[in-house]
Amino acid sequence: MVIDPEQDCNRKWKRQGTLSVVALTIAVVMVEALAVFTGSVAAQDTAGTSAQVVDVVVVPVLKIDTGDTAWVLTSSALVLAMTMPGLALFYGGLVRSKNILGTIMQSVIVLCLVSLLWMLVGYSLAFGPDKGGFIGGLEWVGLSGVGSEPHPIYGPTIPHQVFMLFQLMFAAITPALITGAVAERMRFSALLLFAAFWSLLIYAPLAHWIWGGGWLGKMGALDFAGGAVVHISSGASALMCAIVMGKRRGHGSDYMAPHNLPFTLLGTGLLWFGWFGFNAGSALGANGVAGSAFLATHAAASTGALVWMGVEWLHRGKPTVLGVASGAVAGLATVTPASGFIGPFSAIVIGGFAGILCYFAVVWKGRMGYDDSLDVVGIHGVGGVFGVLATGLFASKAINSAGADGFFFGNAGQLEIQAIMVCAVALFSLIGTWIILRVVHAMVGLRVSPEDESTGLDLSQHNERAYS
Amino acid sequence: MKMIEAIVKPFKLDEVKDALLEMGVQGMTVTEVKGFGRQKGHKETYRGQEYTIEFVPKVKIEVAVTDAQVPRVIETISRAAKTGSIGDGKIFVRDLSAAVRIRTGETGETAL
Numbered sequence: 001m002v003i004d005p006e007q008d009c010n011r012k013w014k015r016q017g018t019l020s021v022v023a024l025t026i027a028v029v030m031v032e033a034l035a036v037f038t039g040s041v042a043a044q045d046t047a048g049t050s051a052q053v054v055d056v057v058v059v060p061v062l063k064i065d066t067g068d069t070a071w072v073l074t075s076s077a078l079v080l081a082m083t084m085p086g087l088a089l090f091y092g093g094l095v096r097s098k099n100i101l102g103t104i105m106q107s108v109i110v111l112c113l114v115s116l117l118w119m120l121v122g123y124s125l126a127f128g129p130d131k132g133g134f135i136g137g138l139e140w141v142g143l144s145g146v147g148s149e150p151h152p153i154y155g156p157t158i159p160h161q162v163f164m165l166f167q168l169m170f171a172a173i174t175p176a177l178i179t180g181a182v183a184e185r186m187r188f189s190a191l192l193l194f195a196a197f198w199s200l201l202i203y204a205p206l207a208h209w210i211w212g213g214g215w216l217g218k219m220g221a222l223d224f225a226g227g228a229v230v231h232i233s234s235g236a237s238a239l240m241c242a243i244v245m246g247k248r249r250g251h252g253s254d255y256m257a258p259h260n261l262p263f264t265l266l267g268t269g270l271l272w273f274g275w276f277g278f279n280a281g282s283a284l285g286a287n288g289v290a291g292s293a294f295l296a297t298h299a300a301a302s303t304g305a306l307v308w309m310g311v312e313w314l315h316r317g318k319p320t321v322l323g324v325a326s327g328a329v330a331g332l333a334t335v336t337p338a339s340g341f342i343g344p345f346s347a348i349v350i351g352g353f354a355g356i357l358c359y360f361a362v363v364w365k366g367r368m369g370y371d372d373s374l375d376v377v378g379i380h381g382v383g384g385v386f387g388v389l390a391t392g393l394f395a396s397k398a399i400n401s402a403g404a405d406g407f408f409f410g411n412a413g414q415l416e417i418q419a420i421m422v423c424a425v426a427l428f429s430l431i432g433t434w435i436i437l438r439v440v441h442a443m444v445g446l447r448v449s450p451e452d453e454s455t456g457l458d459l460s461q462h463n464e465r466a467y468s
Numbered sequence: 469m470k471m472i473e474a475i476v477k478p479f480k481l482d483e484v485k486d487a488l489l490e491m492g493v494q495g496m497t498v499t500e501v502k503g504f505g506r507q508k509g510h511k512e513t514y515r516g517q518e519y520t521i522e523f524v525p526k527v528k529i530e531v532a533v534t535d536a537q538v539p540r541v542i543e544t545i546s547r548a549a550k551t552g553s554i555g556d557g558k559i560f561v562r563d564l565s566a567a568v569r570i571r572t573g574e575t576g577e578t579a580l
Contacts, residue, residue: 255519255521257512315516316516318513320514323515326515362515366516366517
C-alpha cells in the first residue's frame with residue numbers, strides 16, 4: 001500500500017500528534033529491528049536491547065500504546081452497545097407491539113451478519129490498498145495481513161486488528177439504522193439480503209472514499225466519525241427504501257403511535273452512551289482530541305434535546321418525551337462529522353440547529369408522501385447533511401491540527417469540499433440502494449404479504465410474540 | 469324498580485361510591501368503558517404526527533334501586549360526579565322488570 005502522508009493528512013484517524021509519533025517511530029526503527037526480526041511481538045522493547053543488530057533490517061515498526069489501545073477497544077464495545085441493545089430498543093419502542101421483536105431482530109441480525117462480512121471481505125474493500133481512489137483491493141480478504149502490528153495510517157499506536165474491529169462496529173450500525181425506514185413491513189429474508197449487499201456495495205466503497213485513502217479523503221473532505229459515511233449514507237438510503245417499499249398498510253388512518261416509549265428512552269440512553277465511543281473513539285487514541293470530541297458530543301446531544309423540546313413546545317403546545325429523545329439523537333448524529341474538529345461552543349450551535357432542522361424535517365415528512373416509519377431521513381439524513389456542512393464552517397486547526405480550518409476560521413474552500421462530499425455520498429447511496437432493492441425484490445420480494453403485515457412481523461416472520 | 473346507569477369520569481368513582489353508600493344504596497356494579505359524547509376525544513402527538521383518540525376512558529356504574537329512591541340516587545350521583553367541565557358524563561334510567569337474590573331466592577324489591 002502506497003501512502004502519501006500529504007494526501008492522507010485529513011483522514012479521521014490522523015489525529016494531532018500522529019506525525020510526531022510517526023517521526024519518533026522511525027527514529028526508533030533501528031532499535032526495534034531485533035524484536036521484529038526474531039518474530040517477537042514485544043515492540044515495546046526499546047534502546048539497548050538491539051544495539052548490536054542495528055544494521056540488519058529497516059522495517060517501520062510502530063509502537064503500540066497501551067492507553068490508546070485500551071480506549072479504542074473500549075470504544076468498539078461502546079459502539080456495539082449502540083446497535084444492540086441501543087438502536088434495537090430505540091426502534092423497538094417506536095413500532096406497534098406486534099412488530100417489536102421483528103424490529104429488534106433486524107438490528108441484531110444485521111450486526112451479526114455485517115460483522116462476519118466485514119471480517120471476510122468488507123474491511124479489505126473499505127480499507128485495503130487503494131484501487132483508483134474508489135475501492136480497496138482484495139489483499140486483506142479474510143483479514144490476511146491484518147494483525148496485531150499497528151498500521152502506519154490506521155492508528156499508528158494501536159494494533160491494526162483493533163482498528164479493524166472499531167471500524168467493524170461502524171459498518172454494523174449503519175445498515176441497522178436504515179431498518180427504521182422499512183419498519184413493520186419488510187420481509188426478513190429480504191432484509192438479510194439487502195443488508196449484505198448494502199454493506200459490501202455501498203458502505204465499503206463510501207468508507208474507502210473518505211477514510212480508506214479514496215478520492216474524497218485525498219480531496220481533503222473532513223468526516224471525523226461518520227457524518228457522511230454513516231449518517232448521510234443511511235439517511236439517503238432510507239429515503240430510497242421508504243419510496244420503493246411504499247407505505248405501511250393503514251398509514252395515515254390507523255393508530256400507529258409508538259407502543260413503548262420507555263424502551264425508546266432506554267435506547268436513546270444507550271445510543272448516547274455508545275456515541276462517546278463512536279466519536280471520541282474516532283480519535284484512535286486516549287488523547288486531547290478524544291477529550292474534545294467527547295465534550296462536543298455531549299454538548300450537541302444536550303442542546304439538541306433541549307432545542308427540539310422547546311421548538312415542539314412552541315409549535316405544538318406540549319414538550320414531549322419522544323421529542324427530547326429525538327432531539328438528543330439528532331444532536332448526536334449532526335455533531336458526528338465535526339466532533340473531533342470543533343470546540344464545545346461550536347458543538348452547542350451545531351446541536352441547536354440540529355434540534356430545529358430535524359424537528360421540522362420530521363414534521364414535514366407527512367407532506368412528502370413517503371412513509372419513513374421511524375424518521376431515519378429526518379434525523380440521520382438531515383442531521384448528517386447539516387453536520388457535514390457545519391464541519392466545513394466550524395472546523396478549527398486549533399482544536400485538531402490534523403484537520404483543517406472551516407469557513408468561520410478563514411477557509412471558505414473547506415465548505416465547498418464538504419458540499420461535494422454530501423452530494424457524492426447521497427447520490428451514490430440513493431442510486432446504489434435503488435439497484436439493490438430491485439435485485440432483492442426480484443430474488444425474494446421486499447414486503448411481507450398484507451395478511452402478514454396486519455398480523456405483525458413478530459408472529460408472521462418469527463412465530464413469536466413479545467407480550468403474551 | 470329502576471336500573472340506573474351512570475357514566476362518569478374514572479377519578480370520580482370513589483366519591484360517587486361513597487356518596488351512594490351513605491344514602492343507603494346497598495351495592496353496585498362497575499365497568500371500565502370507553503366512549504365519547506360532546507367531549508369528543510383527545511389528541512396525541514408523536515414527532516409531530518397527530519392521532520385523535522375518539523374514545524375516552526370512563527367508568528359505568530350500575531345501581532338497581534326502588535322507584536322511591538330514584539330521585540335521590542340521581543341527585544347524589546350528579547352531585548358527586550360533577551366537576552363542571554365538559555365530559556362529566558351521563559345518567560340513564562331504565563325500567564327493571566324483575567330481580568332475584570340467588571342465595572335466598574327472594575324476588576322484587578326485597579332482592580335489591
